[in-house]
Amino acid sequence: MTSAERVAVVGTGLMGTSIAMAGLRGGDEVRGFDTDAGVLALAADRSGFRPEPSLPACLEGATLAFLCTPIPTIAPLAVEALQVAPQAVVTDVGSVKYEVLVEVEGAVKAEALPRFVGGHPLGGSERSGPETASAALLDGIIWVLTPSPATDDGAAARVEAWVARVGGRPVRMDARRHDRLVAMVSHLPQVASTALMGLAAQEEAGEPEILLLAAGGFRDLTRLAASNPHLWSDILLANKDAVREAIDLYIERLSGLRDMALDGRGEDVERAFALAKEARLSLAAKPQVKAGVAVLQVPVPDRPGVLADLTATLGRGGVNIEDLQIVHHPEGGRGTVHLTVSATAAEEAALALQGGGFEPLRLA
Amino acid sequence: MTSAERVAVVGTGLMGTSIAMAGLRGGDEVRGFDTDAGVLALAADRSGFRPEPSLPACLEGATLAFLCTPIPTIAPLAVEALQVAPQAVVTDVGSVKYEVLVEVEGAVKAEALPRFVGGHPLGGSERSGPETASAALLDGIIWVLTPSPATDDGAAARVEAWVARVGGRPVRMDARRHDRLVAMVSHLPQVASTALMGLAAQEEAGEPEILLLAAGGFRDLTRLAASNPHLWSDILLANKDAVREAIDLYIERLSGLRDMALDGRGEDVERAFALAKEARLSLAAKPQVKAGVAVLQVPVPDRPGVLADLTATLGRGGVNIEDLQIVHHPEGGRGTVHLTVSATAAEEAALALQGGGFEPLRLA
Numbered sequence: 001m002t003s004a005e006r007v008a009v010v011g012t013g014l015m016g017t018s019i020a021m022a023g024l025r026g027g028d029e030v031r032g033f034d035t036d037a038g039v040l041a042l043a044a045d046r047s048g049f050r051p052e053p054s055l056p057a058c059l060e061g062a063t064l065a066f067l068c069t070p071i072p073t074i075a076p077l078a079v080e081a082l083q084v085a086p087q088a089v090v091t092d093v094g095s096v097k098y099e100v101l102v103e104v105e106g107a108v109k110a111e112a113l114p115r116f117v118g119g120h121p122l123g124g125s126e127r128s129g130p131e132t133a134s135a136a137l138l139d140g141i142i143w144v145l146t147p148s149p150a151t152d153d154g155a156a157a158r159v160e161a162w163v164a165r166v167g168g169r170p171v172r173m174d175a176r177r178h179d180r181l182v183a184m185v186s187h188l189p190q191v192a193s194t195a196l197m198g199l200a201a202q203e204e205a206g207e208p209e210i211l212l213l214a215a216g217g218f219r220d221l222t223r224l225a226a227s228n229p230h231l232w233s234d235i236l237l238a239n240k241d242a243v244r245e246a247i248d249l250y251i252e253r254l255s256g257l258r259d260m261a262l263d264g265r266g267e268d269v270e271r272a273f274a275l276a277k278e279a280r281l282s283l284a285a286k287p288q289v290k291a292g293v294a295v296l297q298v299p300v301p302d303r304p305g306v307l308a309d310l311t312a313t314l315g316r317g318g319v320n321i322e323d324l325q326i327v328h329h330p331e332g333g334r335g336t337v338h339l340t341v342s343a344t345a346a347e348e349a350a351l352a353l354q355g356g357g358f359e360p361l362r363l364a
Numbered sequence: 365m366t367s368a369e370r371v372a373v374v375g376t377g378l379m380g381t382s383i384a385m386a387g388l389r390g391g392d393e394v395r396g397f398d399t400d401a402g403v404l405a406l407a408a409d410r411s412g413f414r415p416e417p418s419l420p421a422c423l424e425g426a427t428l429a430f431l432c433t434p435i436p437t438i439a440p441l442a443v444e445a446l447q448v449a450p451q452a453v454v455t456d457v458g459s460v461k462y463e464v465l466v467e468v469e470g471a472v473k474a475e476a477l478p479r480f481v482g483g484h485p486l487g488g489s490e491r492s493g494p495e496t497a498s499a500a501l502l503d504g505i506i507w508v509l510t511p512s513p514a515t516d517d518g519a520a521a522r523v524e525a526w527v528a529r530v531g532g533r534p535v536r537m538d539a540r541r542h543d544r545l546v547a548m549v550s551h552l553p554q555v556a557s558t559a560l561m562g563l564a565a566q567e568e569a570g571e572p573e574i575l576l577l578a579a580g581g582f583r584d585l586t587r588l589a590a591s592n593p594h595l596w597s598d599i600l601l602a603n604k605d606a607v608r609e610a611i612d613l614y615i616e617r618l619s620g621l622r623d624m625a626l627d628g629r630g631e632d633v634e635r636a637f638a639l640a641k642e643a644r645l646s647l648a649a650k651p652q653v654k655a656g657v658a659v660l661q662v663p664v665p666d667r668p669g670v671l672a673d674l675t676a677t678l679g680r681g682g683v684n685i686e687d688l689q690i691v692h693h694p695e696g697g698r699g700t701v702h703l704t705v706s707a708t709a710a711e712e713a714a715l716a717l718q719g720g721g722f723e724p725l726r727l728a
Contacts, residue, residue, distance in 0.1 A: 123579055142576055171576065178577075184567055185578040189585040192556055194640040195617040201643035203548055211647060212506055212535065213486060213542075214549040217588045221553040224581045225644040229637035236625040236633055246563075247622040251615050253559040258611040261600040269600055273593035276558040279565035280589040283575060307688070308672065308679030315672030324671070324688050 004028050005162065008062035008085065010055065010077055012043035015093050015121065016068030017133035020049040022166035025135050033058035043130035059084040064162060067092035071234040075103035082112040089155045091119040095182060096238040097146045097175035105150065114152035117159045118175055120144040120182075121168060128228075135166065139343035140294070143168040146175040167343070176242075183242035188250055190224050190232060191243070197225035294346035296339045297361040298353060310337060310358060317352030319345050368392050369526065372426035372449065374419065374441055376407035379457050379485065380432030381497035384413040386530035389499050397422035407494035423448040428526060431456040435598040439467035446476040453519045455483040459546060460602040461510045461539035469514065478516035481523045482539055484508040484546075485532060492592075499530065503707030504658065507532040510539040531707070540606075547606035552614055554588050554596060555607070561589035658710035660703040661725040662717060674701060674722060681716030683709050 004027040009016045012034040020030045020043070030049040034040035044051035052058035055077075059065060062085045067077045071094045078100070081090045094100060097118040104116055123141040143163045147156040156172070163170040173181075200222070204210050211218075236243050260268040300306045307324075314321060323340035339360070341349045353360040368391040373380045376398040384394045384407070394413040398404040408415035416422035419441075423429060426449040431441045435458045442464070445454045458464060461482040468480055485507040507527045511520040524534040537545075564586070568574050600607050624632040664670045671688075678685060687704035703724070705713045717724045 122577060144577070171573070173573075177571075181567075181571060181574050181577050185564055185574055185582050188563075189560060189582050191618065191621050192560060193581070193585060194637055195614060195621060196553060196556060197640040197644050197647075198636060199552075199613055199617050200549055201639065203545075204643075207541075207545060209535070209537075210545050210549055213508070213545050214647075215486060217557070218549050218553050219647070220584045220587050221556060222640075222644050222647065223584050225637075225640040227637070227641065229634045229641055232637050233630045233634040236621070237628055237630050240625045240628075243625055244622055247618050249563055250559060251618055253563050254555065254611050254615055257555050257559060257600070258608055261604045261607055264601055264604075266597045266601050270593045270597040272562060273558055273589075273591070273596050275565065276561040276586075276589040277591065277593055279568075280561050280586050283561075283578075283583070283586070304682050304684040305679035307685050308675040308677075311672040311675045313672075315669035318668050320668045321671050 005064040005158075006062050007031070008058045008065040008081070008088070009033070009049065010058060010065065010067050010081070011069035012040055012049075012130055013068060014128050014130065014133050014137070016066065017043040017047050017130035018135060018137040019066050019068065019093075019166075021047045021133060022135040022138050023162075024048055026165050028064075031058050031062070039130060043133070046130055046133060055080065056084050059088065061085070062088040064088060064158065065090045067094075070231070071096055071100070071238045074100050075107065078104045078116055079107045082108050082115060086112075089115050089117060089158050091117045091145075091159050093119055093121055094238075095120060095186070095235050096179055097144075098179045099238045101146070101148055101175045105148070110150075113148075113150040115155050116148075117151055117156050118146035118148075119159060119163075120146070120178065121163075134342075136342050136344050138163075139167040141168050142171055144171050144173050144178050146173055146178050148175065179239050179242045180245070183239055183246040184249075187235060187239060187243050188246040190227060191236070191247060192250065193222055193224035194227075194232075197222040294341055294343045294349075296341065296346065296349060296353070298337045298339055298358050300337055300358070307337070309356065310339075310353070313352050313356030313358070314339075314341075314349060317348055317355075319349045319352060369428040370426050371395070372422045372429040372445070372452070373397070373413065374422060374429065374431050374445070375433035376404055376413075376494055377432060378492050378494065378497050378501070380430065381407040381411050381494035382499060382501040383430050383432065383457075383530075385411045385497060386499040386502050387526075388412055390529050392428075395422050395426070403494060407497070410494055410497060419444065420448050423452065425449070426452040428452060428522065429454045431458075434595070435460055435464070435602045438464050439471065442468045442480055443471045446472050446479060450476075453479050453481060453522050455481045455509075455523050457483055457485055458602075459484060459550070459599050460543055461508075462543045463602045465510070465512055465539045469512070474514075477512075477514040479519050480512075481515055481520050482510035482512075483523060483527075484510070484542065485527075498706075500706045500708050502527075503531040505532050506535055508535050508537050508542050510537055510542050512539065543603050543606045544609070547603055547610040548613075551599060551603060551607050552610040554591060555600070555611060556614065557586055557588035558591075558596075561586040658705055658707045658713075660705065660710065660713060660717070662701045662703055662722050664701055664722070671701070673720065674703075674717070677716055677720030677722070678703075678705075678713060681712055681719075683713045683716060 007023045007028045007030045009020045009032040012032045020032055023030045031052050032049045033052045033055050040051050059081050065081045065085060065088045067074050074092045074094050078090050101118055121141055121143040145159055160170040319341055350360050371387045371392045371394045373384045373396040376396045384396055387394045395416050396413045397416045397419050404415050423445050429445045429449060429452045431438050438456045438458050442454050465482055485505055509520060509523055527534040683705055714724050
């Protein structure tokens, strides 16, 4: 067990409040601050941290400070936190790391720099605000830490130990490498989805029937397009070089597929599709990392009443089902239910299902 | 009630066999043929149509012929069907219409052309093969018909009446317009998904940790990449001009977003994201068109046991649940279950739910 910290949480939305709750659960003393007094009061009520009326009051005496605010505010807050709390290791939860690091390095005295450790807990949630915060949100999530060459190794290890204590999976990574990887698998998918939805909306103006012809695949591809515009504007601007590289590589692939089709090179198209298919199937076989939840895979026969048995079994066990997806086998007649429950209820759910004659497999 | 037809089904996979079953249910006489004798036997067993040992035997005497084979084979089969069955209206179920039409027009005698009506039942299924075929697959689906100026209006009306009789929703559209619209909302999403998965797989070779950072959004965007490579190669090549246009427009949008980020034009990024978000939310509010199924929206409180009540209610009513999705409200505490059942069971499901104290809304 690592020793308790005096934690300061700056920005008490979903992630900040969840961090406060996880800290309190582990015995930390936690103080919080938010520029929105209503959000701060809600968060303090929900989690039990001590609300502070100002940033300095929140930071004073802290040993570990979490900055959980929009990206453009992180560097200035880090500079202030490193000065106001000379004992504190300062970390953040932003989705972009290198630009913030450069800004912090340019603005603080060299002796404060070893205490700054960039961080990015992955997974998040489509919900926001302190109302749905939970310590369980951090269970099992990948939490990237991006210490720089100037970072003290002991400071990075402190954050790492804290993350592990609350159930996260710390992964160390260079800030630029982090930004390049998330540009590819998070920022690019967001841009691809928004661009597709924007294009279809533009076409719909002249062709009102176009969305009649859109099936489930189009919905899958455009689901992300409903994300928060302000948040994403911040992310894309802060990570513009890596995003540019990812978009350019993507355009190259799209152009390649277009040219293969135009030239009638059917075998090349088929080969490219087969490679992508293989990669997607191997991804599907991997456990899905999602914040605070566990997925159980339950084989079931395809007949009326089987879901009722399954959900009644869980209901009797007091387990709340977060999500449930039915996957049909190509040969028909049977399927698999992918059951999502909160990570803390996974063990209970598995036992209840076994008791009910099911054979659940735990995925993540 | 429209009069019964002597239906010929050429190609007895999932769609051909489902068409045969829907025809038989409505009193048609149905004969089928497939070049794969095993598939033909399975399909005939499942559906009860009369299997024929050859294409001419299947087509002889037909009044309505459905070509349910891969795209490159449709035009030659149409030519043969128009000749062998001089009384038949000939239609098909391919995803691309204009190229096939041009090929047919170039190959048959002018007097046969009025009997050819291109068709495209949308929705399909991720399953394939006759094993999972069902007349219910056609219930409620959009079925585009693309008569040409040479098509006899009576022939188009015959196919239209048949489609409506089996529960489909016929929509007439010019072949080129159809191809342009599906390029945008079906073929482009497929290419976008395959390109993204291909790019991530390529990056993974040098960065084995990259998929650790991929969350649910990446999975949504790449789900389609597991589609059938051979089928898609046929589709992209047959619709290459419209696909080229769609990909080019998409690249233009991607480049636009890239340049806004590079130039630091945050407000422009935000505006583009806000427009796409608005369009996506209005799409989400529309009923989802899916082959053979109905979606019921059921408001529920967010507590253990509620899904058990709901599914037990349906189980008692003998209703098989095809899929079930839990949508959480941002404010927490309550949610909506999106329940997918076969279209034929929708009425029963709604009644059972109402009897159990739920208030289902029928979506599609």
